[in-house]
Structure formats: structure tokens, C-alpha cells
Amino acid sequence: MRWRVDPSHAGPIFQQIVQLVVRGVATGRLAVGEKLPSVRDLARELVINPNTIAKAYRELEADGVVESRRGSGTFVAPRRVVFKSDERRRRFRAALEVALLEAVSLGLTPREVDEAYKSLRKRLRLVEVKK
Amino acid sequence: MRWRVDPSHAGPIFQQIVQLVVRGVATGRLAVGEKLPSVRDLARELVINPNTIAKAYRELEADGVVESRRGSGTFVAPRRVVFKSDERRRRFRAALEVALLEAVSLGLTPREVDEAYKSLRKRLRLVEVKK
Amino acid sequence: MRWRVDPSHAGPIFQQIVQLVVRGVATGRLAVGEKLPSVRDLARELVINPNTIAKAYRELEADGVVESRRGSGTFVAPRRVVFKSDERRRRFRAALEVALLEAVSLGLTPREVDEAYKSLRKRLRLVEVKK
Amino acid sequence: MRWRVDPSHAGPIFQQIVQLVVRGVATGRLAVGEKLPSVRDLARELVINPNTIAKAYRELEADGVVESRRGSGTFVAPRRVVFKSDERRRRFRAALEVALLEAVSLGLTPREVDEAYKSLRKRLRLVEVKK
DNA sequence: GTGGTCTAGACCACA
DNA sequence: GTGGTCTAGACCACG
Numbered sequence: 001m002r003w004r005v006d007p008s009h010a011g012p013i014f015q016q017i018v019q020l021v022v023r024g025v026a027t028g029r030l031a032v033g034e035k036l037p038s039v040r041d042l043a044r045e046l047v048i049n050p051n052t053i054a055k056a057y058r059e060l061e062a063d064g065v066v067e068s069r070r071g072s073g074t075f076v077a078p079r080r081v082v083f084k085s086d087e088r089r090r091r092f093r094a095a096l097e098v099a100l101l102e103a104v105s106l107g108l109t110p111r112e113v114d115e116a117y118k119s120l121r122k123r124l125r126l127v128e129v130k131k
Numbered sequence: 132m133r134w135r136v137d138p139s140h141a142g143p144i145f146q147q148i149v150q151l152v153v154r155g156v157a158t159g160r161l162a163v164g165e166k167l168p169s170v171r172d173l174a175r176e177l178v179i180n181p182n183t184i185a186k187a188y189r190e191l192e193a194d195g196v197v198e199s200r201r202g203s204g205t206f207v208a209p210r211r212v213v214f215k216s217d218e219r220r221r222r223f224r225a226a227l228e229v230a231l232l233e234a235v236s237l238g239l240t241p242r243e244v245d246e247a248y249k250s251l252r253k254r255l256r257l258v259e260v261k262k
Numbered sequence: 263m264r265w266r267v268d269p270s271h272a273g274p275i276f277q278q279i280v281q282l283v284v285r286g287v288a289t290g291r292l293a294v295g296e297k298l299p300s301v302r303d304l305a306r307e308l309v310i311n312p313n314t315i316a317k318a319y320r321e322l323e324a325d326g327v328v329e330s331r332r333g334s335g336t337f338v339a340p341r342r343v344v345f346k347s348d349e350r351r352r353r354f355r356a357a358l359e360v361a362l363l364e365a366v367s368l369g370l371t372p373r374e375v376d377e378a379y380k381s382l383r384k385r386l387r388l389v390e391v392k393k
Numbered sequence: 394m395r396w397r398v399d400p401s402h403a404g405p406i407f408q409q410i411v412q413l414v415v416r417g418v419a420t421g422r423l424a425v426g427e428k429l430p431s432v433r434d435l436a437r438e439l440v441i442n443p444n445t446i447a448k449a450y451r452e453l454e455a456d457g458v459v460e461s462r463r464g465s466g467t468f469v470a471p472r473r474v475v476f477k478s479d480e481r482r483r484r485f486r487a488a489l490e491v492a493l494l495e496a497v498s499l500g501l502t503p504r505e506v507d508e509a510y511k512s513l514r515k516r517l518r519l520v521e522v523k524k
Numbered sequence: 525g526t527g528g529t530c531t532a533g534a535c536c537a538c539a
Numbered sequence: 540g541t542g543g544t545c546t547a548g549a550c551c552a553c554g
Contacts, residue, residue, distance in 0.1 A: 012544060019232055026235040038526060049546045054527075062324065063236050067401040070527050071554040077401075079238055088237045093247050095233040099226035100255050101150055104157040105194050106219045107210065110252070116224050117248060121241070124231050139329040139339075143538065180539045274529060281494055288497040300541060311531045316542075325498050332542050333539035341500055350499045355509050357495040361488035362517050363412055366419040367456050368481045369472065372514070378486050379510060383503070386493050405553060442554045 001029050003037070005046055013048060017056035022065060025076060026124040036066065036074045132160050134168070136177055144179055148187035153196060156207060157255040167197060167205045263291050265299070267308055275310060279318035284327060287338060288386040298328065298336045394422050396430070398439055406441055410449035415458060418469060419517040429459060429467045 001024055005016045024030035036042075039057065043050040057074050060066040067077045103113050132155055136147045155161035167173075170188065174181040188205050191197040198208045234244050263286055267278045286292035298304070301319065305312040319336050322328040329339045365375050394417055398409045417423035429435075432450065436443040450467050453459040460470045496506050 014544080019229070022232045022236045023228075026232060040526080049548095051547090052545060055544085057527085061402075065236055068527065069400050069554090070405070070552070071525080072400075073526060088239060089243060089247065092230070092234050092237055092239055092244070093251065095230035096227075096247055096251055097154075097255075098150070099223070099230045100251055101153045101157060102226040103223050104255060105153045105196055106223055107195075108219070108223055112220065113223070113252070116220070116227055120224065120228055120231055121244070124228075124235060138331055138334075140323075143332070145538080183539060186538090276529080281491070284494045284498045285490075288494060302541080311533095313532090314530060317529085319542085327498055330542065331539090332537070333540080335541060350501060351505060351509065354492070354496050354499055354501055354506070355513065357492035358489075358509055358513055359416075359517075360412070361485070361492045362513055363415045363419060364488040365485050366517060367415045367458055368485055369457075370481070370485055374482065375485070375514070378482070378489055382486065382490055382493055383506070386490075386497060407553080445554060448553090 003042060003046060005048070007048070014052050014056040014059065017042075017046075017053060018059050021056070021060055023124070025065060030076050032076050032078050034076045036076070038073060134173060134177060136179065138179075145183045145187040145190070148173075148184060149190050152187070152191055152207075154255075156196060156210075159256070161207050163207050163209050165207045167207070169204060265304060265308060267310065269310070276314050276318040276321065279304075279308075279315060280321050283318070283322055285386070287327060290387065292338050294338050294340050296338045298338070300335060396435060396439060398441065400441075407445045407449040407452070410435075410446060411452050414449070414453055414469075416517075418458060418472075421518070423469050425469050425471050427469045429469070431466060 003020060005013050005020075007013060010016060021030065021036065030036075036057070037045070039050050039053045043053045046053075057066060057068060061068050061074075061077075064077055064080065066074050068074045100113070134151060136144050136151075138144065141147060152161065152167070161167075167188070168176070170181050170184045174184050177184075188197065188199065192199050192205075195208055197205050199205045231244070265282060267275050267282075269275060272278060283292065283298065292298075298319070299307070301312050301315045305315045308315075319328060319330060323330050323336075323339075326339055326342065328336050330336045362375070396413060398406050398413075400406065403409060414423065414429065423429075429450070430438070432443050432446045436446050439446075450459065450461065454461050454467075457470055459467050461467045493506070
């Protein structure tokens with residue numbers, strides 16, 4: 001797994017880390033049960049403050065993506081549904097609309113949009129999860 | 132056109148206004164050349180700070196979505212060919228990835244994702260633009 | 263509303279603040295929509311670090327008890343059900359069991375337990391909320 | 394008796410063990426005088442650090458729930474009259490308030506709260522002790 | 525050694 | 540002025 005953040009212009013650092021982990025889970029680079037780097041280790045590697053890593057891990061835990069065990073580490077959590085179905089769809093549609101409105105505002109063609117969708121959809125092998 | 136913002140937890144208010152306009156344009160509720168409410172009027176209607184409206188309009192103008200004509204108001208700009216640099220495609224892909232990672236993190240099935248995509252894509256009738 | 267924390271032996275300070283607010287809401291001392299003291303003001307008053315207050319407010323927001331509006335303040339949120347019913351009952355039963363096991367372990371009589379329950383139940387006028 | 398702990402997010406493991414024992418005593422699954430598993434055995438069974446078990450047993454002994462007899466093991470102590478100081482009542486009321494505030498924060502109805510109380514109170518057959 | 529809490533103090537985005 | 544983010548560095552509880 002390759003850890004890397006852009007401290008300058010790509011949104012809060014802690015969110016970038018959140019996305020690194022979610023992307024890792026989505027693409028299979030991070031397996032369920034796998035141990036993430038410790039807060040301190042990752043902070044040292046990325047040359048950022050440990051609190052920032054801790055915040056990212058906290059957020060991930062709140063979303064049910066990882067589990068923190070005091071004294072032993074942070075681990076990729078088994079996939080389970082945290083929110084009920086309607087709420088989940090609503091949240092996703094909101095995020096997706098933001099992206100598509102961006103496309104409109106940038107003047108992209110439907111074709112370009114579809115291509116980007118297909119390509120990303122493939123890379124992030126979305127998986128069936130249990131209720 | 133229905134103007135409405137959520138002051139609590141749906142992102143910065145000025146961005147919500149930007150999205151309202153972009154969504155209006157994308158769905159056809161706002162026609163090219165149509166006049167937007169004045170900064171003051173809209174501020175009074177939404178009970179928010181005029182600076183916030185002004186910031187939103189400024190952002191929209193920078194993106195080429197609206198045109199501001201001194202002395203007469205702000206108008207929906209003609210959809211025109213913008214320079215489609217790789218930068219623009221990159222921006223869109225980034226936004227789209229955020230949405231799809233959200234889907235992963237929420238544990239949505241590929242089918243749910245596809246359905247949402249198709250439905251939104253249709254509603255926001257993306258338009259072909261000329262080179 | 264009286265703000266006061268015990269920095270020595272009564273659990274994390276941020277949790278004490280969380281409880282102060284929840285207790286305020288429960289007893290009616292804090293009304294829905296009411297503005298809480300700003301992070302800085304409360305920090306000054308309680309002579310603790312602003313970050314600690316911010317953490318408490320963040321937690322309260324995650325639980326749906328308050329809403330933070332950047333630039334304007336933190337407010338008591340309208341009561342609404344965040345978790346689905348089973349999950350809510352489960353969480354409450356867990357908390358209640360902890361309390362009752364404490365009673366067992368302390369050797370309290372059923373009568374003492376019932377008295378404490380009745381008295382607290384009365385003070386924290388639990389209210390009906392909408393689904 | 395079924396020994397089981399949740400390493401993820403249900404509080405410190407040693408406290409979970411303390412609660413397992415107290416719950417066992419409260420529900421009658423553990424009889425007075427019964428021998429608890431040895432520290433080593435239990436550690437092996439639960440796949441956790443023996444120090445963690447030892448800490449739990451130490452805590453239980455301090456609370457008078459178990460007795461440790463050198464060379465022969467740890468046993469459930471006879472329920473005896475402990476000095477019921479105001480301090481003990483205060484401790485219980487604090488724990489109970491935490492539970493009831495949780496109910497408020499979750500938006501439970503008074504009825505749901507009462508039902509949970511009655512059901513748990515029955516299951517944990519609190520016992521009358523002599524003065 | 526691991527994560528959790530707290531402090532002190534800086535800078536930014538927003539209204 | 541308000542909350543949000545980040546840094547630096549200390550101490551504690553847990554395993």
C-alpha cells in the first residue's frame with residue numbers, strides 16, 4: 001500500500017488519508033482484518049502530525065470502515081451496513097449529484113462523463129455486502 | 132425556481148447557492164439569458180448575509196455559468212465551448228471518485244450505484260457542446 | 263445554564279461537557295434552537311482548552327443533539343431519531359445494564375435501585391419524539 | 394458459563410471481563426463459592442493477554458465480588474453486607490444517570506425506557522441484603 | 525508500543 | 540467572531 005498526501009491544494013489532509021484508506025479497501029489493496037500502520041508510524045512516514053492521522057482513523061471508524069483497538073492497533077473492519085438503506089442511497093445520490101453538477105458546470109460532454117464513470121466503476125470493484 | 136438553503140450541515144451556504152444555480156441550469160429550470168434575483172433580494176428571501184450571495188455569484192461567474200452586467204444584474208450565460216483541458220477532466224474524475232468511494236464506504240451494491248447514476252444522468256440532461 | 267466541570271476524577275472533560283448539554287436538553291434548561299456558548303467563550307469560562315470544548319460539540323453533533331453552523335455558532339438541534347429503533351434500544355439497554363451491574367456489584371438493595379430510578383426518571387422528563 | 398469478549402469497540406477488555414463475572418453472579422449463572430477459570434486458562438481461551446485477565450480479577454476482588462485464595466484459585470465471594478456509604482449510592486446514581494441521559498440523547502420514549510428497566514431489573518434479580 | 529485525552533497556539537474559511 | 544484544520548508535544552490507559 002502506498003501512502004501519500006498532498007499537503008498543498010487537495011483538501012484537508014485528514015480527508016485525503018480517509019480517502020486513501022477507502023480507496024485501498026475499494027480496490028482490494030487493503031484486506032478485511034488487515035492492520036493499518038500505527039498512528040505514529042504513518043505520521044512519521046508522511047511527515048505530518050500524529051493527531052491528523054488519528055483524526056482520519058477516527059472518521060473512518062465512525063463510518064464503520066475500520067476498528068480501533070486501544071493497545072493493539074487499527075484494523076480494516078468487516079464490511080457491514082451501518083445506515084439503513086434509504087439513508088445510504090440518499091447520501092450517495094447527494095455525492096453523485098455534486099460530481100455530475102461539476103461536469104455540467106465544466107461543460108463536459110455526456111460521452112466524457114460516461115467514459116469516466118465506466119472507467120472508475122471498474123477500478124473500484126464495488127462489492128455486494130450482507131445486510 | 133425555488134430557492135432554499137440548509138443552514139445546518141449541508142456544506143457552506145455559498146456553495147449550496149452555487150449548486151442551486153448549476154442544478155437549475157442543468158435541469159432547464161433556468162434558461163440561458165434568464166435574470167437571476169439580485170444579491171439583495173435573494174439575501175432577504177433566504178435570510179442570509181448578502182456577502183454570501185455575492186460570493187456565490189462571483190464563483191458562478193468565474194466558472195462561466197453566469198454573466199454579470201454592470202447596472203443591470205446577473206444572467207445565465209450561454210453554454211459555450213470552454214477550453215477542455217486535461218485539468219477539467221481531472222477535476223471531474225476527482226469529484227466522481229469521491230462519490231464512488233462514498234458508495235463503497237456505505238456498502239452500496241453495484242446495482243444501486245448504476246441505478247442512481249442512470250437516474251441522475253437523465254435528470255441533469257448533460258448537453259453536447261461544439262468544439 | 264450553569265457550566266461546570268471537574269478536571270480531576272470524573273472522566274474525560276469533553277464527556278462531562280457532553281453530559282452537561284444532554285442533561286440541559288433533558289431537563290429543559292436548554293431549548294431547541296437555543297445557541298450554546300461559543301467554543302472560545304466556554305473555554306474561557308471553564309478555564310480549559312478550546313479544542314476540548316470543540317471535541318465535545320463535535321460529539322454532540324454526531325449524536326444529533328446539536329448543530330454547528332460555521333461562522334454563526336452551535337445550536338440545540340430539533341429532536342429527531344437518528345438511529346433505527348432496534349439499534350437505539352440495544353444501545354440504551356447496554357448503558358442501563360452497566361448501571362444495574364454496578365448496583366449489584368455495590369450490593370445495593372432493589373429498593374434503593376428503584377428509588378434512584380424513579381427520582382432520576384422524574385428529573386429528566388423524557389419526551390416523546392417524532393419518527 | 395460462556396466467556397466471550399469483543400476486542401473492537403465495547404470498552405476495555407478487562408472491564409468486559411469484570412462485567413461478564415458480575416453479570417454471571419447477578420443472573421445466577423455463577424454460584425457463590427464457584428471457582429472461576431484460572432488466569433492462564435481463560436487467557437488462552439479468549440486469546441488475550443494474561444495480564445488483562447489478572448487485572449480484571451484484581452478489580453473484582455477489590456469490589457468484593459470474588460475472593461482469591463493463594464494456591465487454589467479465584468472464587469465467587471458470598472454476597473455480603475458492604476458498608477453502604479453515601480459514596481456507593483452516589484456512584485450508582487451517576488451510572489444510572491449516564492444510562493438515562495443516553496436514552497434522552499437517543500430520543501427514546503418514557504415507555505421504552507420503563508420497559509427496558511423492568512426487563513433488566515427482573516433478569517438481574519437484585520437481592521436483598523441484611524444490614 | 526498502541527490509541528485516547530488534553531494543552532497551547534497558529535492559520536483558514538465562512539457569515 | 541465563529542467553527543474547522545493543523546502542529547507540537549505531554550501524559551494516561553490499555554494490552
